[in-house]
Structures are given as structure tokens and as C-alpha cells.
Amino acid sequence: MRQTNLESRNKVFLGSFVHSKVLDELEYLHQTAVFVDKSGTIVAIEKDCDESKARETVLPRLGWAEADVEVVKAKEGQFFFPGFIDTHIHAPQYPNAGIFGSSTLLQWLKTYTFPMEASLSEAAKARRVYTRVIRKTLSHGTTCAAYYATIDVSSTNLLADLCMGFGQRALIGRVCMDSELSPDYYRDASPEASIAATKATIAHIRSIDPAFSLIRPVITPRFAPACTLPLLRQLGALAEETALPVQTHISENKPEIALVQELFPRSLTGAADGSYAAVYDAAGLLKPRTVLAHAVHLTEGEADLVAARGAKVSHCPCSNSALTSGAAPVRRLLLDRGIVCGLGTDVSGGYSASVLEAARQAALVSRHVAFGPGGQERDKLGVEEVLFLATRGGAEAVGLGDKVGGFEVGMEWDAQLIGLGAIREDGEEEEVDDEEGGGGGAGNVDVFGWESWPERVAKWVYAGDDRNTIKVWVKGRLVHQRK
Template identity: 70%
Template sequence: MAADKKNTVFYGTFIHSKKLDELEYLHNTAVFVDSNGKILAVERDCDLDNIATTLFPKLGWQAGNVATEKIKDGQFFFPGFIDTHLHASQYPNVGIFGKSTLLDWLNRYTFPLEASLADPAKARAVYTRCIRKTLSHGTTCAAYYATVDVPSTNLLADLCAASGQRALVGRVCMDQLSPAWYRDESPEASVAATRASIAHIRGIDPAMEIVRPVITPRFAPSCSAPLLRMLGELARETGLPVQTHISENVGEIALVKELFPPALTGAADESYAGVYDAFGLLTDKTILAHAVHLSEGEAELIRERGAKVSHCPCSNSAITSGAARVRWLIEKGVVCGLGTDMSGGYSPSVLEAARLAALVSRHVAMGGDEGAKLSVEEVLYLATRGGAEVVGLEKKVGGFEVGKEWDAQLVALGEVDVDGTVKGVEAGEAEDGNVDVFGWESWEERVAKWLFNGDDRNTRKVWVKGRLVHERK
């Protein structure tokens, strides 16, 4: 926040997930956020005109140091979205995947772009745009993959800290199954570079309030057994989170089985999840992207270890990897969130990921599992509270309870006037996107329309830890 930080009263309608299948609607409500971005009180049916005398004294606030953010009727506050898996370094390639499947796509499109970000000017342009774009879509926290280059990774962390976006930033580790010009020279070199990046990120945010380092083996096939073992040891030593990919497509799974037989890993279980577990990389701080083709045994192992899953419906469809069974995972007790997975995914929007999660679940249902369908409430839970748990921030963000931090977005939908025009447009205001509200819709219906038709035009303001980090003029 600015040097003259103030306490703030946010007033209007607040919508957040109460539990997996239920949204809570708080109308005429005031949320009191202190100058450090923490929610101190939530008052329903609040008399805004008298709070200075009735509520400020209880909080120890002085009226002269309090700002008020009162929103219009029909607008609402919603928790910031949490993107649990995306590649900042691939942002220029969104929508560019041709007819490729995963392994071909990496060599043709991904590795050349990532390697080119060793150029600091190019990296700055790409990362700056990626951060701005995700913030504009309401993403208040992102789990980022950078590149193998330490300065490039450190720059991404610097830019996240400067912009105010919460982030997990990982230097990508890979010492095999990639071009010689884009890989780590050895397991030792990979770990040394990772330590350097971790030290830098801890240096810019020692308390890890906004930016945190994350240990990032790209995926098992791109890492030798010695590297995976050393990264597992680093995870134990530092207590840091781990992010990687798992079971994205059948070709990749076959490759893992070929590269990591039990004789090499020392594990009785030769599954993909078993490989990570054998090397100490399957922990309660591990984020596993995709998880499309997990076996029953793998799902149980993931649950036992407390690892989490980032569901990436956009890229799973775009690269024809498959349809993840999210309901099945949830019922197994596996915590799930949503990831945009740019650039396998084509959109920086977690709202788009949520709508696609709903649609993909219907494709799973059409395959014979009627109970697989995810509701509006459920996919919005995954986009907020579920994502918060995936990245280890469930005690800090994801809802509007007292004690949580103010990571939020202000959402405005287009209100249609009696003559069929959108209110305010003729007065010079920007039209509020693709969602038209006629006035007779219930709040549940408005949220559903936002989910299936909304975009960044509906996101008017975004805050992280009380700091305004994006505003749509």
C-alpha cells in the first residue's frame, strides 16, 4: 500500500464460498480492513452512516484515517482468484499449440521461447505483461514456473513483488530429455542454481508475505534420478513447497515407466506418483498439475501424502491430454484447485478455467459417470478456497472471514435499462463486458451468468493484502 496507508471500510454485497457446494451472499455488509490488509470485522446489515460512532471506537480507529469503498447496487466483492499452475515464461505462446501433443509441443514451441528469456529485456516484457494480464482477470495469487535461467527467474519474483501480486516463483529444473542448449548441466548445477534463486526470493521478501520460492522439477521425464533425489532432499531441508506435473497424457506416463523402473527408484510402486514419492517429492506442500490419468492407487497415495492437484481443464483439452476426473479426486479426499496452465492453456483467466472445469466435468459425466458434474458453486470454490489450500494459503485468503487478508476483486455486471441499452454507457462509462443483467435475475443466476459469460471487463478493481493492484478505468 502507499506510504499513507489507511484503514478501509468496504461496503456492499460480498459473495464467497462457504463450503464446496455453497456460496454465501452478504448484502448491505461492511468489511473492516486495517492498514496492513487484514480483515478485522464483518458487520451485516450495517448502518454505514453511523459506523464512525458505533464501530470505529471498538476497532481503535480514528475517522480521519479511514477510507470508504462503497460499491453500486448490483456490483459485488468476490475473493481473488488463485491460479495454481501457469508458466509465466510461456505467456507469448497462448493459443499457439498447433496440432501437437505434449512432448512434441514442448520441443517445437515451449523450449525455444523459454530459452530466449535469458535476454533480460525480453524477459521483462513477457513477465510484466503476464502479471498485468493475470491481475486484470482477478488473479491475486499465481504459482509460476519461470525458466532454467536464474536471473530470469529472479526477475519474475522481483516483478511480482513490485506489482503486489502474491506468487510462488520456481526456477525450472531439468537435466535430460530436452535440447542440450536448454537444460541444466548436471544435477549438482541444477540444485545450486535453485538455491541461488531461493536465496534471492527470500532476500526480497524474507517473511514470504507476497512472494515465495517453490522447488520446481519440470516433470519426472525431464529430470534424472539423481536430480529428483537431490531436489527431494532440498525440499526436506528447506520446508519449501514443490510444484511439478503428473499424468498429463498417456505417452508421458509410458515414458516415466520406461525411465524410472523400480530398480532405479528403489520403490515397489512404479507409478508416476510412486516415482515422486520415492524421491521425497510427494509431500503435503506438493502441487501436482493435471493428474488426468491417475490410477486408484496413485490417488490414494497422493491423499495419504497430503499432496494437492491443480486441475487445468483448458490445456488438458487444447493439447488433447484428456479429461481429469475432479469429482473422483475430491471424493478420494484429494484437495484440488484450478490452473490456467498458460501456454498449454489459451487464457490467463481463472474464471475461464472455472467454466471449462464445469464443461469438462460434463464430458466426464457423458462417459457414464453422471455424478461427475461440477456445479457453479463448486468450480468457484476451486477457484478460490480450493486454490488457497493448494498453495498453502488457506488460513490467509480465499474468503471474507475475520483474520483473513483482503485479497479481493470488485465485479461489475452490465445492467440493461428499460430501453435495452446498458446503463451508464451513454454517460461515457465503459460497458461492463459480455454479461447483461435485466434486473429480474436472482443473485445465484447473476453469478452463473458471470461464470459462463464474464471476462476481465467485469473486474473493475483488484486488491492484494489491502493494496489496490489493478483498476479498470
């Protein structure tokens, strides 16, 4: 998708805006105008502002000529919302979404995941799969995704190229795995080979996006059991040398934890204890730039260590349920430890590429934590909290908290236009006539008109889907429009 002359103009967005202020608070801005310059940066936010005021007062103040401005207006009942941040998704696994049967994590990897990932060394197949997963995630309002690719350099580089072309913000990780527990047809030949391949992908991404303004490489040990200790240590050294982010898995299920303790005893790692988190810490991989997926079964000591190192957590409620891994006590990590958390779809352990689905699952899973053993009412996540995790929390987790996740001057315009189905007096849905293209509003969410704005947003969280996502922008560029 190439940037058109229209997309390179300054933009004014008019209507209602909803975004997270803090963990438990959404801000509703009505009759507001947001001004976005050609670079995709928000330069002004004007409340109580209609199109006339925007043109007559604000444009002259900004020095913008009307002929060089595109105006985008939300219709009645529509609202602008920050783009979603998917902090954990496996791009090559997308064809397997929904195919997990009764598998546990380790069985599922051998049966479904490794064969699919290995097959994407075929360029045509990789292009087909990656094109689809990028289009699909954009259609669900995902403006930034932290992707795991495969061990293949060319396939990983292709994913970066496609994200760049479609305009999706992304962290791209070549998966590192050299352990004999990985299949012989799908593993790095040695720690040195893994590091060399990782550096090749970093160099490629730097060549297509030198400033990492849209695409960033991320150092990606698959998870501890898939890596030897020398590889983990060399990846830790590479993370220190390059100051790049790190992504991996931790404490997803109990057999995996037992395997880590067997493979990495304290006598081998020199860790303070034999915990999963301590293994990463001993290898130099537990850093403020690290995103740990799952963290379902962290011990109290591990939670303290993760918090002390400033590492982040990607909560993946859908896959944790699908693979019977467990229910992560996310609200305790947030409130008791101050650990930054975001949401991950974890396709294909998770069956949906929708962060909105992950948000609703996070709310439901938190209720299971609340009524489970030792659970409390305070373990429940509310609508405001799961939307925070989907936007600002995720942005902070992947190191973009100062750029995206909310609507503030100086932040970049990564956003989606949401439309909800209005119900007429006769009980039928009101048809949306958008002369600019981009239908939307149809779907599971019915708005009768008497709902408050918080109630409308709650309906969207619990019943919404991609049919409600009308348009999506990244850095001010239109990257998806519902037909």
C-alpha cells in the first residue's frame, strides 16, 4: 500500500474521542478536533471545536493552508479510539489459529507449531501467510504488533518488508532456538549461528527503516527450554550491546516450568534460585526492555524479580485458556508489584487475532481468578482496565509509551474509527451511508440511544468485532478501511 498525496497532507479529525487516562479511567472528549501534521504527529487538540472553528481559528494559528488539509469527521455514535497494541503474536502460526484440539503447550508445539513455522522457509507460502495476518490484524484495529517470525532469516526479513509496506508498526523477531529439545529439522545449528542470523535480520531492518520509526528488531529467544545456556547468555550480551528490546515466554504452564528447572539447575546458571525468571536474569535477558509472555505461574519471588528488573508482561488470556495453561493474576501484578502489562493475542495458541477479543477474555479470565482458590473481588479487571492494557499498557510494554496509546499533543496518530449499530424505532438497524467509503457499525453491538457513553464502550468491549472498526491509521496514514 503506497502513500498517496491525500495521505501526506495535514489532517483534522473531528468528533468524539475516547482513550485511557490511567489504568481505571477513560476520558471522553466530545465536539473535539485533533490536528495531525504530515509526519503523523498530533500537534493540537481543541475542545468545543466544530469544523468552522477549526478552519477559521486553529488552521491559521498552525499556519496550515486549507487546501493542504484533509478533514475526517466521525458521524453520530462513532468515536475515535487509539490503535491496539498486540504485545505477543506469532505471525507464521496464523494458519493454525483455532487448531489446538486438546493439546497441552509442549504437545501443541511439536504437533502443529514447529512444522508450520518450518514450512514458511518457502517464500511464496510465507508471503501468503504474512500478508493475511497483517491485513487481518489491521482490520481489527491493531496498529502495532510484536511479531515472532521463524528461525529463517529470509522469511523474517519478508515479514518486516511487508509490515513496512502495509504501514503497520511492528517489532519483528527472528526466533532463536538451538536446544536438542527442538526438532532437528527446525533449530539453529549453534549459538554462534543463531547470533549471526539474528544480526542479519537486525541489519536488514536497519536498512529499510534506519531510525526504527515504524519497524524495530526485537531479540527473541523462543523460550528457555528451546535454547541452550550459551545461546541465552549470548542473546543477553547482544541485547546489552544493541539496546534492542527482548521478547520471550515465561511460566506459561506447570510442565514447562518443571522442564526449565530440570534443564537449568542453579549449579549450571549461577542464578540466585532455580526459578524460570532467575534463568533469564542470569543470562542478562531480564531488562526494562523485556516483554515476558504469559507469566501465569510466577512465584512471589519471581514477581518481585521481574518488578525489580523493570521487565514487562504480555497477558495472553485466550491462549492460556485454550491450551489449559492457567489464569494469570494480572491485576495483582499491576497493583501489588507495579509491573507494566499489555495484552497479547498469542496467535495461534490464541484462536483470534483481535486484541479486542483479548481484552474481553482478560476481563472474563480475571473473574475466574477472583472466584478461584485464594481469589478476591479485587482480582477482577474492569472495562476501563482492559482497554488500558490494550493501548497505553501495551505501548509502554513495547517501549512506545511516549509515542502511541493515547491522544496527546506530541504523540503519533495511531488510531481507529469505531462505529456501533444504531437501532431505529422499528427495531431495525440504521444503515450507515458513508460517502467517503468505509462501512461499519453493523455487527453484534446494538445501540438504542439511551445508553451512556461508558455503557456504549462496554457493549463494544464485550460484543464488538472487526465490523465495528471502520478505519485505521498509523502515523497519520490510512492503513485499513472497511468496505
